[in-house]
Amino acid sequence: MxxxxxxxxxxxxxxxxxxxxxxxxxxxxxxxxxxxxxxxxxxxxxxxxxxxxxxxxxxxLPGIDRITTEGHGVTTLGAAVTYGALARSPQTPMLLRILAAGITGGPQIRNQGTVGGSACYANPSSDVPGALVALDADLVLADASRERRLAAREFFRGPFATALKKGELLVAVEVPDISGSWGYAKLKHGGSGWPVATASAFLAHTGNGSISAVSVSLGAVAAVPVTVDVPPDLAVRAADADPSARTGLRDLVEAADPDWWTDEQADATYRRRVAGAVAARALSRALNGDPA
Amino acid sequence: MSTTTDAITSVTTTVDGVQLTLAVDGGRALVDVLRQDLSLYSTHLGCRNGDCGACTVLVDGTPLKSCLVPVGRIGGRVVETLEGLEGDDGALHPVQEEFLDAGAFQCGFCLAGHVLCTVAALRRDPVPADLSAELDGNLCRCTGYQQIATAVHAAPSAHR
Missing domain, CATH: 3.30.43 (Uridine Diphospho-n-acetylenolpyruvylglucosamine Reductase; domain 2)
Incomplete structure (x- = not known):
């Protein structure tokens, strides 16, 4: 070597x-x-x-493996917080706790792999980018002279490409506390394989409990994560497996027309075709209050 | 340009109960130092990709895949390999005895991962609800999972 x-x-x-x-x-x-x-x-x-x-x-680095809640609606994850720490901590936002528990490779990988490392690697097939976009997280980037915050949707620029500049370090991920319901779904072809598609569904509720807005962030299907706003009535019907609503959801997802991703797990056409189905599963979990 | 940090070329650590100071490039993978420098061959080298688990060791009691761990990271920490489970009198660890009884060794290549993950989980929780999630980072090429599962599920009582 x-x-x-x-x-x-x-x-x-x-x-x-x-x-x-x-x-x-x-x-x-x-x-x-x-x-x-x-x-x-x-x-x-x-x-x-x-x-x-x-x-x-x-x-x-001090604090790089800490999860802290500052008391004003933000959970800060040090860049080297492991999946294991995310899965165990009661402070972890629920979507990330579900994601962390589902990382393959066993406790050995969950105890070593980090949320920040995955974000910076920016593998389109990874769970992390899609979830950080869904959570509307900010990435805290530092260089020798300053610190800046960049929204996750701005950070991921392409396959294995981020907005991180030379000399810059990702030091933390800040996740805002957003009230609503979440559901997470993942499709992968082997127990130890990388995802083919992930979907993080988010439902916002009005004061009387009805659903006011629905969005689904899809990961692993395109060069960068893609977020689709879904009309609430369509989301409810798609989650109930109404065939026309499933078709409508799929059309909505396909219409987003991102740069669909191809790798050894699946090609772009396959990913385009399954994205809507995985989105429907995530919506169903969010609606049923059974997020994983 | 000067920096306040020098490259790590020396690591003081404890491996299987023995304190050592190693003159090594801190970026080498721990598995290579264990096998090449310390002749500890129970830590096997399989995929170098973090998939197979054959190189599993415990670092401060936590199972890690040593093909992925920079040796520079284990300074001041306690490393246990499969060799280290042996008692002073050469007796097998109770979990190893269960593997022997269940015929779970087969070729033995994946043993470090399966045994050490079981030992780590039982130290944390002597009466675990489900050990299978603790083992899903280990691949058995012989596909002898049934015997491994038998051994692992018998292990909690043996471990006590």
Whole structure:
């Protein structure tokens, strides 16, 4: 496993203990691989996928693995909060708790893989981007001179591409506390496979309990997550398996016409065709109050 | 440009009860250091992709796949491999005894993951409701899951 090393490329494993030190390491703009959990980086290193061999591990940064509730309607997830921590913490927003418990690879992966690492890797087939868009989360990005917040729908730019700039680090994810009902559904073809489609359904209620707005954010089906607003009456009928409403929902999803994703799990046509069905499952779970 | 952080080239850790200071590149995968530097071969190397679980070890009691763990991350932490479960007198761990009784070894390649995940789960909760979710990160190529399930489900009583 020898890496091509030029005179300008630095190598080595760094585990800074302050954000300042981490950002100093990134500040020269040299090729660097940032490690959140490591579950995505190490397979790349093992396969000689071109990956910078200067490794900056965030594991020792203070607070990077914390889940905090600030008391004004925002839950802050440190970038290196693991799926296991998300699944166990009562502070975790419910949608993310469901998502975390359903990550494949066993407790070993759930105890190591991180929400921030998955966001930065931006694999279209991952659970995380779609859920962060559904939650209207903000990503907190820091460089040596400032910190900025970017909405998840702005952060994901394409397959394996984000708005993260050179020298910038994702330090946290902020999830607003939105009151409503959630449902999550995922289609995958193997127990240990990546998702083919995910759907996060959200229902907003009026004061008298009727449904005022419905949206479904679809992940894993397109280059970036896609959110579809669904008329409440259509959502209710589709969740009840009314065939014409199912067709209507599918048409609505297909009409969003994103850049449908193809990978070894499924091609774009397949994903386009199943997205509506997975959306209907998520809606049904949200409506039945049985989110997972 | 100078930084306040140097690359990690030395790691002091505890492996199977022995405190060690290793002169290693902190970016090497833990599995490689265990096998190549410490000759601990019960930690198997399968997929290097985080799928198979054959390289599972416990770090501070938590099961992790050591092909994915930078050795630099285990400084100051306690690593347990399958070898470390053996008693001072060479006796097998009770969970290993259950695997033996159930004929759950087969080729033995996936053993580290199945046994260590079971041990970790039972330490946390000696009377677990369901152990299967604790084991879904381990693939048995012999497809001997029935015998493994038998051993795992017998393990809670043996562990006490």
């Amino acid at each position: 020898t890496a091509p090393t030029t005179t300008t490329e630095r190598t080595g494993y760094f585990a800074p203990t302050t954000r300042r030190a981490a950002l100093d390491l990134l500040a020269d703009g040299g090729p660097t691989t940032v490690i959140g959990g490591g579950t995505l980086v190490y397979p790349r290193l093992a396969r000689d996928v071109p990956t910078p061999r200067r490794l900056v591990d965030l594991a020792r």
